[in-house]
Amino acid sequence: MKHVRLIAVSVSAVLALAGCKPAQESAAPDADAVAATHAAGTDQAYLASVEQWRQEREARLRDPDGWLSFTGSGQVAVGTHRVGSANDNDIVVPGGPAHWGVLTVPAEGAPVFQPAADAGLQVDGKPFAGGPLLTQLDEGGPTGIHSGAQRFYLVRTGEVYGWRYRDPESPALKAFDGVPHFPVDPAWRIEAKWTAFEPARTLDLVTTNGTIEPARVPGQAEFELEGQRHVLLPVQEEEGDELFFIIADRTSGRETYGGARFLYVPAPEGDTVVLDFNRAQNPPCALNGHVVCPTAPPENRLPLRITAGEKTYPLAH
Structure with a gap:
């Protein structure tokens, strides 16, 4: 696995040939030199393609909706759960109003969220009056409940529900x-x-x-x-x-x-x-x-x- 070293050797060979051999218009090209030039060019193109891939990946990670914007998570059992940023909630989220509302996860059927009257929550840019919450496994889901730019939503793996919280100003995103x-x-x-x-x-x-x-x-x-x-x-x-x-x-x-x-x-x-x-x-x-x-x-x-x-x-x- 020393191909990087072979790249350097190929480039060095090309430079040596260019510096030591005068141009000969009628001479046939040296086969080793042609092969070395082709290998070096191929490797440089490959290195550039990987670098471009890396830059594109890091750009996605810097996106406010990327993986680094998560600031809260947890599992949700069947039952009724008070949600909010105050410590007296069953699910304590890292931002937004002290009391967001009440999440109910039934044994069967879709989870339902009932917001607190003064929470000021939104879904799809409109005031949220409450209703069922879709997960990432449902068409059109997950349902994101927004408090400003921050949002709360549910996910499901197997039969287990979980909650996630995103913040586009998360410390992890800023530190990336x-x-x-x-x-x-x-x-x-x-x-x-x-x-x-x-x-x-x-x-x-x-x-x-x-x-x-x-x-x-x-x-x-x-x-x-x-x-x-x-x-x-x-x-x-x-x-x-x-x-x-x-x-x-x-x-x-x-x-x-x-x-x-x-x-x-x-x-x-x-x-x-x-x-x-x-x-x-x-x-x-x-x-x-x-x-x-x-x-x-x-x-x-x-x-x-x-x-x-x-x-x-x-x-x-």
């Missing part, structure tokens, strides 16, 4: 200064053999809050590294969507986030899929402790160090 990463190494862009499963299989993913989420597995990616064969299973929401690999390796819990890193890959065409580990990224829960994420399944825990992609985010909690 990029995500540390390993040096980009083109050798970690690996062409793997793709084998589709007919029919697709199912894999149970364990989330960071202990719930189980079944996921569709359309096939497997197989590659060899340092004389060892490795297989990774991606999940995919629907056929034709991009592949989503949830991976761990021997850097996990040390140099990288312990639960997993995420790798998104375009849907394969034919029997090859490209695994670009330089684009392995922290899951949202590594950036903000108020988010629930799937962890790497046992099948995707690799017995090697993947020294590519993002490292542990320093503000993870």
Whole structure:
């Protein structure tokens, strides 16, 4: 995995050839020089593409609606819960009025929120008089209850409800200064053999809050590294969507986030899929402790160090 060093050698070879050989209009081009120039140009283009990807990712993380804007979270049991920023509430949120209102989660059916008369809450830019709350699993959801720019809403993983609170002025968002990463190494862009499963299989993913989420597995990616064969299973929401690999390796819990890193890959065409580990990224829960994420399944825990992609985010909690 020393491809970065090979890039430098290639560039040095080009410079030496340019400085020592006079131009000879009729001479045939030196094959080694052409190959070196092509390799250097290819690598530089690749490095630029990874850098662009990183800049775009960090721009998304700086968005007020990105993962860093979460400032509160918790689970919600079946029953009635008073919500507000005062300590006498059952659910204490980190902002807004002292008493937002009352949330009711029934054993069956949709949760319902009844706002306090003087809370001044809004949904979709209009005064909120109360009603059912959609989660992210419902079409058109989740229902965001706003107090100014801050908002409260419900999520659901499995049969477990949770609440989330976003603040576009969150300390984590203001403190964000990029995500540390390993040096980009083109050798970690690996062409793997793709084998589709007919029919697709199912894999149970364990989330960071202990719930189980079944996921569709359309096939497997197989590659060899340092004389060892490795297989990774991606999940995919629907056929034709991009592949989503949830991976761990021997850097996990040390140099990288312990639960997993995420790798998104375009849907394969034919029997090859490209695994670009330089684009392995922290899951949202590594950036903000108020988010629930799937962890790497046992099948995707690799017995090697993947020294590519993002490292542990320093503000993870």
